[in-house]
Amino acid sequence: MTSTWPKLAVSVRPSVRSLVQALAMLERRPAWQVVEDALRQYGDRLPAEDRKIVDALVRRAEAKPKKP
Numbered sequence: 001m002t003s004t005w006p007k008l009a010v011s012v013r014p015s016v017r018s019l020v021q022a023l024a025m026l027e028r029r030p031a032w033q034v035v036e037d038a039l040r041q042y043g044d045r046l047p048a049e050d051r052k053i054v055d056a057l058v059r060r061a062e063a064k065p066k067k068p
Contacts, residue, residue: 002032 012020024031043054 002030 020031020034023034
């Protein structure tokens, strides 16, 4: 259930918002899935050393105690 997931607010240009909405409509998927897939593909294309750094940062962020 996505309503319990953490929220992320990011400012983007109107054209980027329109692109996300158009892709979501075309693929009949929620916008969050389009954004998630795009970020994962971006990360997968990073050089190996950069991916290692990003993976370590993600692990560290996920290991921090969650705020109530």
